[in-house]
Amino acid sequence: MSLNITVCIKPVPDPDYYDKITIDPVKKTITRAGIPTIINPVDKNAVEAALQVKEKLGGKVVVITMAPPNAEENLRELLAMGADEAVLLTDRAFAGADTLATSYALAAGLKKSGPFDLVFTGTESADGATSQVPAQLAEWLDIPHLWNVQEFEVEDHTLKAKMSMENGYINYLVQMPALLAVKRSINKPRYTTVMGVMKAKKKPLTVLTAADLDVEPERLGLQGSPTKAGDIFTPSLARKGQQLTGETEEIVEQLIQVLRGAGLNLESLNVNEAGRE
Amino acid sequence: MTTNGAGGIWVVAEQVAGRINSVSYELLNKAQQLKNQLQKPEPVVAVILGKGAEGLEQLSNYGAEEIITVFAEELEIYQNDLYVAVLQALIEEKKPSIVLIGATAIGQDLAPMLGARLKTGVAAHCVDVRINENNQMVAVVPAFGGKVLGDILCPNTSPQMATLKPGVLGKPVPLEKPAAVVTAFDPSAVLQEDQGRIKALEIVREEQTGVPLEEAEVIVAGGWGIGSRENWDLVEELARLLGGAVGCTRPVVDEQWVQSEQQMIGTSGKSVRPKVYLAFGISGATHHLCGMKDSGLVISVNKDATAPIFEASDVRIVGDARTILTALIKRIKG
Known part of the structure; x- marks a missing residue:
């Protein structure tokens, strides 16, 4: 059994610095100057889950993100961790996307980057934390999914998985191809090695723009987003x-x-x- | 534009093993408030899926004027493809203008899936919702761990959807109103289309120990500054002495000083509002503060005088968490 595994990741501002975020009172934009960008913490658990499946059953792990061009650096880090290939979806047309438009672009990117048996994501991003992209991505891909997964096994083309919930869990059988959104407690992500970093330099990293994807332009970015942002403010906790x-x-x-x-x-x-x- | 049918403010009530989750009552209270803010009031409707549920009249007590029950064997345990298909069919038929769902594990999975099916917007894990002067729902959504709050609208598609975190709306209050009309929706046509791609096998309930965080009047919480698993026992002991619940921050879960991440307080954990909140060795990262900011009296102990938790505290003690915990426990035991 050789599996094609894709992991969706997101670069985010480092959560340790969120108290440094401010709002420009005139322009009403968020100022995050000087805050480093890191890989969303739980996304590393998703990559670890994918690598463990590959090590057990064989196959290939592709990491994909929709992000600004400098996300190449974050993708290289995951190639160093052990992923085989990386895909960066980057285009101004993707900007301003809510979860529905984001998952739409990601789904198009996934289809473009090859067949998949298993898709992994983290449960949520640290910055927006909507936790909505995994379910919506699975909908656009028309595959079954489970969110908040704390354990799983692959048997033939079926998954046995546990969805964690308040004070308990539910066991499911899921047919592949399928998407699993994993939670932080599922594993401990491995560290990158010097050897990994060396190898990563030679691994393929493909950059795709909207023009490379089979998409309806009006479903992308701000235009494709049914939710619209209004006023923003910082609540005082003092x-x-x-x-x-x-x-x-x-x-x-x-x-x-x-x-x-x-x-x-x-x-x-x-x-x-x-x-x- | 958003109201193109009979309208209605819907609450998807959640049941697990036949018991209704109390977030459903919080949402019904809120739905009644929204009703009063609308230019033309629309009915408040609770929809409940499952094999059956105890205490349907409670939905009525907290604000439902109509209850739509969708009961079938196949719906006993949450299975996202079936639940979403049923709700999609119902919403397309009855066209509510607003749909509210609890941001529980089930709700956080169901709501975005439903939004994608209906090609409409879902505001996630909101801390509040209201109706604006244009008769649109405005959802207040936290970002960056709660450091920023933003208004989210869904002006061009219907229904307008939002998930709300359990606990953020405060304790629900029973309302004096006539009993709701109960109608049953037959899901058999929808269930027949099940492709069988996913199958719920069993639900396992974990035994809860101690006072639940959501109900506790006193919470003793600890963070990274507690220092070790051994020291963590002091947090547990003080909570026991005060008849309170034990809360924690993300690093404590990662270090496995607590057994269950259900004890984590913050944006991705629980939202709590006890009368007294004692924070030991908690620096006060934004995502933690967001989960405890509605507490009554906040007392915090931290070595670092510049820790952000102090800004959000009523009583501040600059000192070692272990030393203060040990002395306080000794003093209470007498």
Whole structure:
């Protein structure tokens, strides 16, 4: 069994810097100057899942993204991690896309870049975090999908997979070709090695524009997006706080007063606790 | 333009193992508010899929004027292709102008799929929705972990859809109103078209231990600054002493100091609003603050005086989380 596996990834501003993001009050645009772009964290779990399938059953792993031209760097990193080929969809016509238009362009890119038995994505991106692209991509591709996958096995052309949900999970059988959106706890992504980085330089990286794809132009980008963005703002989370100071015991004494003031009955809890032990 | 049929504000009520998820009540309360903001009020309708469900009258209590039940053996366990086909058929027939869905694991899967089928827009994991002066729904959507909020509209396609995170709308309140009209929709024609590409086998419920975060009046939360799995026991112990629930941040889940990621608070975790929130060793990354900002009293302990959590706190303690936890536990135990 040799499988064609495609992984969709997204370069995102590093989540560790989100408190540095500001809004230009006049132009109403988001300012993210100086924030590094990284591969969306859970997308590395998707690549790891793909590599594990390939190692077990054989095949090829293609990584694909729709992003600005400098995303080549992020794709090279995934080629170094072990992916075989990379595809970058980049065109001004893709700009301003919501999830429906993004998944439409990605679906066209996937079809263009060859056959696929399995498609992996992460559950959500760190920046927009809509988590909507996986399901919508599967719809455009007309293949079944599962979202929030915490475990899976490939058996012939069938997947056995677990969709995680609040306080439990559901087990499914899914016919391939299929798309799985995996969650962070599914695996630990491998580190890249020096050898991997060397090899990555020679692996194919194809750049495609809208003209290379079989698409209806009105379904792309801002024009193809049914949702429209209105006003943006940064909510204030600031509270007028007081600081407790002193030696540890003094701080704890003040803290006890604060907790009592908030209506916590520490004595009764204490008694109950003692009674239980 | 958006209302080209009978209209209606729909809530897709979620049931798991026959029990209705409380996010459905939160959405129904909100749907009633939207109704009052519309230029011409439209009926609030709850749609529920499954094999059956207990307590349908609760949907009525929280705001449903009409309940559409779609009950069949095949719909007992959530299976996205069947659920989406049924909802697509219903929506195309009855043409609601607004569809609200809970941003649960099921809802976050179902809503975008439905949006793609209907070629309409879905605003994801909103913190609020309202009707503007043009009679359009405006959804307030967080981005960059909640650092930025943006208004999202869906002006040219119908229905206007949004998913809302459980807990962000606050505790639902029962409304004094007449009982809803219940109608059954027969899904057999839709189910016959099932291509069999996906099959739900079984649902497994995991036993919940301790106080659920959503219901807790006190939450003791810890972050990376707790330092080790051993120190984490102190967080658990304080929560137990205060009769509260244990919450955490992403690094704690990654380090597996907690058993379940269900304890994670933040944009991709739970939204909570306890009376008292104690944060130990939490720096206050934006995506965490977004999940706890509606808490009553926020008390935080962190070594770093410049940690962003302090800005969002009522009571600040600059100090070592372990030291304060140990001393506080000792003091409470007496």
